[in-house]
Amino acid sequence: MSALTLNRSGREWFSSLPACLLLLAVVLFSTSSDIHNQMLRLGEQFWSGYYKLRVDIAPPECNPSRDIDAAVAAELAKESDLGDMAALLGSVEKDPADVRRSIERSVADCQASHASYQQLRDQLTPTVKAYRAVELFVADVIALGLESQRYILIVVVMLCAVTATLTRHHIAMRPMETRLDYTVSLTLQTIANAMLLGSSVIFRQTTLASEAAVSAEEMMLHNLWITGFAALTLASLYRLFRVPADLADGGSLNKALLAVPLYTVMCLISGTYFGLIGHASGIGIYLGKMMELSDMFLNVGLYVWVGMMLKQTRLATLVFNVFRPWRLPPEMLAVVAVLVAAIPTAYTGASGIFVIAAGAVIYSELRAAGARRQLALAATAMSGSLGVVLRPCLLVVVIAYLNREVTTDELFGWGIWVFVLTAVMFTAVALAVNRQSRFELAPASEAWPATLAALRSLLPYVAVIVAVVLFYRWALDVRMDEFSAPRLLPVILLAILVFEHISLKGRSHRDAEGLEVNHQGLERSVRTATNDTTAEIGALLLLLGLSVSIGGVIERSHLMETFPQSFDSAWSAMLLMVVILVVLGMIMDAFGAVILVSATVATIAYGSGIHPIHFWMVTLVAFELGYLSPPVALNHLLTRQVVGEAEVTAAQQEGGTFYQRHERIIMPLIAMGLSLLLVAFVPLLFY
Incomplete structure (x- = not known):
C-alpha cells in the first residue's frame, strides 16, 4: 500500500468519518425537533389532554369525602375563639352561609381533581406509556442537540482546520510552489496558531479571575478551544518540519508571502493589534462570538x-x-x-x-x-x-x-x-x-x-x-x-x-x-x-471566524468614527458608502460584514438621507463586487480552491489580448461594477 493510500485511509478514519458523523448528528438533532412537534400533535389527537399524560401525575392531597357540616362548625368555632382579637382588628364576622358555600366549593373542586386524576390514570394505558416513552426520548435528543450544538461547532472547526493544515488546503492568494513558499507559509501559520492558542488561554484565565460565576458549560467551551488550537499549532509545526519532496527549490520572498493563508494574515493583524492595546484575549473573545451564531x-x-x-x-x-x-x-x-x-x-x-x-x-x-x-x-x-x-x-x-x-x-x-x-x-x-x-x-x-x-x-x-x-x-x-x-x-x-x-x-x-x-x-x-x-470546511470556517476578529479590530479602533456621522449631500455619502462597502467585501465574510455595517456605516447612511432599503441593496451588490475584486478576490480564491491550481495555471498561460488573458477577473468586475453604479446612484435622481 502506498504512502498516499495510507494517508488517505488515516484521514478517512480520523477526520472524514468523525466529520460525517457530526454533520449527520446536526441533521438528526434539527430533524428530531420537527418529529417531536408532530408527535405532540398526534398524541393530542389520539388522547385528548395528552400534554397532561406526558408526566406522572401525583394524586391530589385533599379529602374528597370531607364532612361539610363538621368543617363549617370547626371554622365558626375558630372564629369564635378569635372573637376579641377580631373585634380589636375591626374584622367583620363571617356569615355561616358564606362559610358553608366556600367549603362546599372547596370540596367540589377536590372531588373534580380526584375525578380528573382517576380519568388520567384510566387513560394511561400501556399504549400511551409506550408512546410517551418514545416521545420523551425524542425530547431528550432535542435537548441534547441544543446543548451540544456549540460543542459540535468547535469540534468540526478544529477537526477540519487541522485537516486543512495537514493537507495544505487553506485559502491563500497563491499555492505553495517552492520550499521558500512552504517555509514562510508554515512558519507564519505556526505563529498565528500559537497566537490563537495563547489568546484562548488568556481568555480562559480572565474568565476565571472575574467575579462572575463561571458555568461548567462555559469552561468546557474554553477547554475545547484551547485543545483545538493546541492541536492546530502542533499540526502546523509538524508540517513545517515535514517538507514535501515535490517542491521546487528557490523562490522569492514576495511570492512566498502571497502563499500565506488569509486566516493567518487576519490572525497576525488582529492578534498584534489586540496585543498592542493590552487586550491579548481579544481574538479568543471574538472567536467565542461564533457560538452565538453556532x-x-x-x-x-x-x-x-x-x-x-x-x-x-x-x-x-x-x-x-x-x-x-x-x-x-x-x-x-x-x-x-x-x-x-x-x-x-x-x-x-x-x-x-x-x-x-x-x-x-x-x-x-x-x-x-x-x-x-x-x-x-x-x-x-x-x-x-x-x-x-x-x-x-x-x-x-x-x-x-x-x-x-x-x-x-x-x-x-x-x-x-x-x-x-x-x-x-x-x-x-x-x-x-x-x-x-x-x-x-x-x-x-x-x-x-x-x-x-x-x-x-x-x-x-x-x-x-x-x-x-x-x-x-x-x-x-x-x-x-x-x-x-x-x-x-x-x-x-x-x-x-x-x-x-x-x-x-x-x-x-x-x-x-x-x-x-x-x-x-x-x-x-x-x-x-x-x-x-x-x-x-476547515479552510472556510476558520477564515470566517478570523474575519469576525478583523471586524473586532475595526470596531475597537473606532475607525468608522473618523468619518462624518452624516453628509449634507446624499451623493457624497453614497460615494463614500460604495468605497467602504466594497473594501469590507474584500476582507470580511458576508455575515460578519453585515453585523459591522449595521452598527457603523448604516447610521451614517440613514443620517445622510439615504433610504434604508436603497442602502442595503447597495450593500449587497457592493459586497459581491468586493468578493470579485483584487487583490483578495475571495470568490476567485474559492474557485481556485475547488477547481484546482492546474486549471487556473493553464488558463493564465493561454494567449490572446489583455482582456482575453484576464477575462476571469475583468468580466465579473465589469458586470458587477456597472450594476453597483446603477443601483447606487440612479435611485438618487428620484430623491
Whole structure:
C-alpha cells in the first residue's frame, strides 16, 4: 500500500468519518425537533389532554369525602375563639352561609381533581406509556442537540482546520510552489496558531479571575478551544518540519508571502493589534462570538457537504444535457449557468459558500460543454453573486433582524429588481463585450427531441426531490425555506445517492467529460464527498471566524468614527458608502460584514438621507463586487480552491489580448461594477 493510500485511509478514519458523523448528528438533532412537534400533535389527537399524560401525575392531597357540616362548625368555632382579637382588628364576622358555600366549593373542586386524576390514570394505558416513552426520548435528543450544538461547532472547526493544515488546503492568494513558499507559509501559520492558542488561554484565565460565576458549560467551551488550537499549532509545526519532496527549490520572498493563508494574515493583524492595546484575549473573545451564531456556521458546513455530494451525482450533468442539444455558444451557456445558480445561492445565503459547495460542478460542466477556461472560471466565481438578493436568502433575513428600518418583504421585493438588473448586465457583458464565438443555435427540429429526452432523464431525480420535500411537508409540517434548507438538502442529496446506487448498480455512465465510468456506489460516493468536505470546511470556517476578529479590530479602533456621522449631500455619502462597502467585501465574510455595517456605516447612511432599503441593496451588490475584486478576490480564491491550481495555471498561460488573458477577473468586475453604479446612484435622481 502506498504512502498516499495510507494517508488517505488515516484521514478517512480520523477526520472524514468523525466529520460525517457530526454533520449527520446536526441533521438528526434539527430533524428530531420537527418529529417531536408532530408527535405532540398526534398524541393530542389520539388522547385528548395528552400534554397532561406526558408526566406522572401525583394524586391530589385533599379529602374528597370531607364532612361539610363538621368543617363549617370547626371554622365558626375558630372564629369564635378569635372573637376579641377580631373585634380589636375591626374584622367583620363571617356569615355561616358564606362559610358553608366556600367549603362546599372547596370540596367540589377536590372531588373534580380526584375525578380528573382517576380519568388520567384510566387513560394511561400501556399504549400511551409506550408512546410517551418514545416521545420523551425524542425530547431528550432535542435537548441534547441544543446543548451540544456549540460543542459540535468547535469540534468540526478544529477537526477540519487541522485537516486543512495537514493537507495544505487553506485559502491563500497563491499555492505553495517552492520550499521558500512552504517555509514562510508554515512558519507564519505556526505563529498565528500559537497566537490563537495563547489568546484562548488568556481568555480562559480572565474568565476565571472575574467575579462572575463561571458555568461548567462555559469552561468546557474554553477547554475545547484551547485543545483545538493546541492541536492546530502542533499540526502546523509538524508540517513545517515535514517538507514535501515535490517542491521546487528557490523562490522569492514576495511570492512566498502571497502563499500565506488569509486566516493567518487576519490572525497576525488582529492578534498584534489586540496585543498592542493590552487586550491579548481579544481574538479568543471574538472567536467565542461564533457560538452565538453556532447554527449558522454549522449550516455553512452542511452546505459545503451538500455541494460535495452533488458533485458525486449525475444531476448537474443531466441538467446541462438539457441545454447541450441547442449548441449554445459558451458565453450563453455561462449566462444560463449563472442564472440557474442564483436559486440555490438564495438558499445557501452567501456567494462564497455556494462557490465552494458547487463551483467544481459548474466549472466541469461548462468546460465539458466547450467553454474556454477563462470564461468557465469567471462564471464559476460569479455563480453565487446574483442570488443573494432573492428570497429566502438568510443574509437578507439577518439584515432585517438587525435593522428595524427595513423588512424582509421590502428587501426581497426590491431584490427581485436588483437581480434582474445584475442578470441583464452580466448577459450584456457576456454576449456583447465578451463574445468570442459565433452565435449559431441548432435547429429547433433537431434540438427539441434531444432536449425532451434529457428532460425525461431528469424526471426520476425530480420525483426523488419532490418526495423528500413532500414527506417533510406532510409528515413533519416543514416547508422548504431558508430555515429548513440546511437539514432538507443533505437528506435530498443522500436520497439521490441512494437512488443512483439502486438504478446504476453494476452499470456505467458518462461523466461531465463524456468518459465512460462505472458507478462507484453509495458508500464510496458519501466517503469521497466527505473527504472533500473536511478540508473545505476547515479552510472556510476558520477564515470566517478570523474575519469576525478583523471586524473586532475595526470596531475597537473606532475607525468608522473618523468619518462624518452624516453628509449634507446624499451623493457624497453614497460615494463614500460604495468605497467602504466594497473594501469590507474584500476582507470580511458576508455575515460578519453585515453585523459591522449595521452598527457603523448604516447610521451614517440613514443620517445622510439615504433610504434604508436603497442602502442595503447597495450593500449587497457592493459586497459581491468586493468578493470579485483584487487583490483578495475571495470568490476567485474559492474557485481556485475547488477547481484546482492546474486549471487556473493553464488558463493564465493561454494567449490572446489583455482582456482575453484576464477575462476571469475583468468580466465579473465589469458586470458587477456597472450594476453597483446603477443601483447606487440612479435611485438618487428620484430623491
